[in-house]
Each structure stands twice: as C-alpha cells, then as structure tokens.
Amino acid sequence: MSQPLRGLYAITDSQLLADGKLLPYVDAALAGGARLLQYRDKSGDAGKRHTEASELARLCRYYGADLIINDDLALAAELGVGLHLGRDDGSLREARQELGRDAIIGATCHASLAFAEQAAAEQASYLAFGRFFQSVTKPGAPAATPVLLETANRRFTLPLVAIGGVSTHNAPQLISAGASLLAVVHGLFGANSAEEVERRARHFNELFLSL
Numbered sequence: 001m002s003q004p005l006r007g008l009y010a011i012t013d014s015q016l017l018a019d020g021k022l023l024p025y026v027d028a029a030l031a032g033g034a035r036l037l038q039y040r041d042k043s044g045d046a047g048k049r050h051t052e053a054s055e056l057a058r059l060c061r062y063y064g065a066d067l068i069i070n071d072d073l074a075l076a077a078e079l080g081v082g083l084h085l086g087r088d089d090g091s092l093r094e095a096r097q098e099l100g101r102d103a104i105i106g107a108t109c110h111a112s113l114a115f116a117e118q119a120a121a122e123q124a125s126y127l128a129f130g131r132f133f134q135s136v137t138k139p140g141a142p143a144a145t146p147v148l149l150e151t152a153n154r155r156f157t158l159p160l161v162a163i164g165g166v167s168t169h170n171a172p173q174l175i176s177a178g179a180s181l182l183a184v185v186h187g188l189f190g191a192n193s194a195e196e197v198e199r200r201a202r203h204f205n206e207l208f209l210s211l
C-alpha cells in the first residue's frame with residue numbers, strides 16, 4: 001500500500017549540493033521524513049545524471065520515499081520512478097502511457113486553474129502551484145497566492161503542491177490553505193550542515209502533523 005502524498009517534497013539543487021553534499025544532505029532530508037524527493041539537475045550531462053539519480057533512487061528505497069525526476073521522461077522510465085513536467089517539458093499523456101498508471105507524475109500549474117484542469121484531465125498525480133514567496137532558486141517564476149490554493153483545494157481532489165520560497169516560517173499558511181506537499185529547495189538544502197537539513201525536514205513534518 002503506497003503512502004499518501006502529504007508532507008515535505010525535497011528538491012535537489014546542483015549548486016547548493018555541489019562539493020560532495022548531494023548524498024549526505026539528501027540522506028538527512030529523507031531521515032527527517034521527506035515524503036518525495038525530486039532530482040532537479042539542468043546540466044545535460046547524461047552520465048552524471050544517471051549516476052546521481054540511481055544513487056538517489058537507492059536512498060529513497062531505503063527510506064520508503066518516492067523519487068521524482070524533473071523534466072526527463074527517459075530517465076524516469078529507465079529507473080522506474082516518478083516524473084515532474086513543466087508546461088514545456090513534454091506531454092503528460094505520453095508520460096502516463098509510458099510510466100504506467102501507478103507512477104507519480106506531477107504537473108506545474110503556476111497560478112492557473114485552467115492549467116490545473118488540463119493536468120487533472122491528463123491524469124497528473126499532483127498539481128503544483130507557485131511561486132508563493134520570493135525564490136532564490138527561481139526568482140523569475142510567476143507568482144501565486146494562498147487564496148488560489150484555497151480555490152484549487154475546493155475544486156480538485158488531487159494533492160496540491162506549493163512551491164517557491166517555502167520555509168518552515170511561512171509553511172503553516174500554505175498547509176492551512178490546502179497544500180498537501182511543500183516543495184522546497186533553499187529552505188531545506190540551503191543549510192550549513194546535514195544535521196541542520198534533518199532538523200528542518202523534521203520541523204516541516206511536525207507542521208503537517210500539527211495543522
């Protein structure tokens with residue numbers, strides 16, 4: 001039986017996790033209870049991407065979390081893991097067909113309920129809205145509001161993901177507005193140690209339990 005899609009959704013960042021930090025910091029996030037892990041790497045280095053994603057898949061299996069690959073259907077299919085697609089990253093229908101009905105496939109919806117309707121019709125597993133706050137990782141992403149999340153929560157039964165500048169400080173208002181998953185890069189991995197990453201991950205998960 002698979003676990004519900006609720007909790008912390010950790011997203012890797014090639015710059016923040018350079019210099020040997022990828023595996024220890026991800027290990028810490030998973031030990032702290034992250035429910036999903038997204039491998040987000042824009043390098044185009046196929047060999048490195050395959051090696052890193054395989055190592056992350058092993059860690060996720062150990063901790064019982066699910067790995068999601070950003071942008072890359074072929075890599076997700078090869079590893080037998082989930083996929084996240086943005087608006088220009090290929091067809092959700094084709095991805096569903098290739099990965100199968102049980103695969104977790106997420107869709108970027110920015111601040112658009114129309115995009116969300118389309119993604120739901122194309123069998124997305126979750127709908128991702130953002131960015132909710134200033135994002136160091138992606139400052140130019142279109143803005144979304146908690147009110148939009150509340151509206152989406154009334155309209156859709158799929159899990160809603162909130163992304164963009166999320167931290168343990170601003171997380172409560174997103175959870176209250178209906179976010180099932182909080183997708184976080186800097187607010188998790190922008191820490192000075194693996195111990196601090198684990199502490200932050202635990203804090204995020206406590207917020208889900210208390211709200």
Ligand SMILES: Cc1ncc(COP(=O)(O)OP(=O)(O)O)c(N)n1
Nearest residue numbers: 070084085086087108128161163183
């Ligand atoms: C959970 C989640 N939500 C949104 C995004 C952004 O996807 P996209 O718009 O394709 O941008 P890139 O991440 O590919 O730069 C995401 N990756 N994850």
Ligand SMILES: Cc1nc(C(=O)O)sc1CCOP(=O)(O)O
Nearest residue numbers: 130131135137141164165185186
């Ligand atoms: C990859 C990404 N997509 C976004 C969107 O709004 O679609 S915001 C974002 C970056 C998230 O990183 P951080 O937690 O550091 O803000």
Ligand SMILES: [Mg+2]
Nearest residue numbers: 071085086089
């Ligand atoms: Mg993308």
